[in-house]
Amino acid sequence: MSTGSSNIFRQIRESIINGEFHFNERLPSERDLADQFSAARGTIRTALEQLEQANLVRKKFGSGTFVSYNSQFEQEDIAEETSPLELIEARIAIEPHIVRLVISNANNRDIRKLEDALRGVMECQYNPNHFSSADEEFHLLLAHCTQNPLIIWIYQRINDIRSHSQWSHRKNHILTPRKIAAYNQQHKSLMEAIKSRDIEGASKLMEDHLLRAKADLLGNR
Amino acid sequence: MSTGSSNIFRQIRESIINGEFHFNERLPSERDLADQFSAARGTIRTALEQLEQANLVRKKFGSGTFVSYNSQFEQEDIAEETSPLELIEARIAIEPHIVRLVISNANNRDIRKLEDALRGVMECQYNPNHFSSADEEFHLLLAHCTQNPLIIWIYQRINDIRSHSQWSHRKNHILTPRKIAAYNQQHKSLMEAIKSRDIEGASKLMEDHLLRAKADLLGNR
DNA sequence: ATTGTATAGACCATAAATGAACCACTATCT
């Protein structure tokens, strides 16, 4: 059972798995491959169809054939390999304690800036994209209020991933006006707890807030 | 997503990451880049848009395209300006929840690897440097056991800073055999809590462990 | 003979790249 096309299939598969062709890179055109393998274009096409069936490759009409195989070694970008669920788990890990540090370290000017930012979030109930970026800004500002450069830096990376995450595709499904209103209410309670210097209360509110976001994420898959 | 323009995207990205273009440096104009890559300006523009999307570059109307990539340069800065106290605060923020995730996600093989690593730490009671690096390894392994790539990545960065921190100068003063023995005892209790799947108990032990380390740090200034 | 595969060529529909022109803004020089 060894036809010409399946030989070509095997050869290209090896090239992809060995990393000669990188993720998302365009393969040579069917006509070029036909030249390289001294085969007819139809033969190449059946080989490519097998590759597509094996999820190693995807074809784009009018554009080319692209590697869709993601080797473990070229996950150079942490943002690409972090799922929305994993992202929110990391936030659950760090943000409740961020709130503690905010209450310990923030001065009145910081608190005012937080309130300003929160007002900005509140105004975005009906636009998921605006809400999302205002929310990112608010949580990043919290990190800044810790005045801990390492935590600020870590949270900047988390925010990079938030804006890059696959989650953003589903944003419009998850962030209904109703959900946004709920989040805003949680933000408001959180802000009040921070202002009254209730460390454990605020931390718990942040944890609940994120657990709620996690539940929403899971419920809307 | 992936076309000829993304080849140019890749090339410029590599140039930026490899430091051929420095932070805040202006890239050649779109027209110049078009000449260099023998491509049309539109093709360059789509490549630059992808770079902007990846936060590697920002465009200034009428002025140019500037590198906004925070290379290892910025990470060096973070290591420099993060004090040992701030480092341990960040660890207090994240590690108790890491322990929770470990208990939720780790399999038996992970647990065995943790026990092996812990034995390695135990053997270092009389050498602060060895204890320190074995301890780093143990805590990093905990992060790995979460199986969350983002958390692993964050903890790797924390570990980078641990080994880079000003704290290492004072290590020999702080890490007396007596202190090391105390830490080992805490590690042992932690490990037992993990093995018995006691999520909140283990998390609390980790928090106590780090709070103790923080107190030792403050007491030895 | 039939079937399955490979070859060769032609044409189609689509997507991307091209090349040119123009606009709006910025920085610099006079």
Add this chain to the structure above:
DNA sequence: AGATAGTGGTTCATTTATGGTCTATACAAT
């Protein structure tokens, strides 16, 4: 202050390259 050159932002028609499809032919194995 004004002029000027250089920059990114935008649009357009056109060209090029790509995968998708179809036909006819040749060859080998069953």
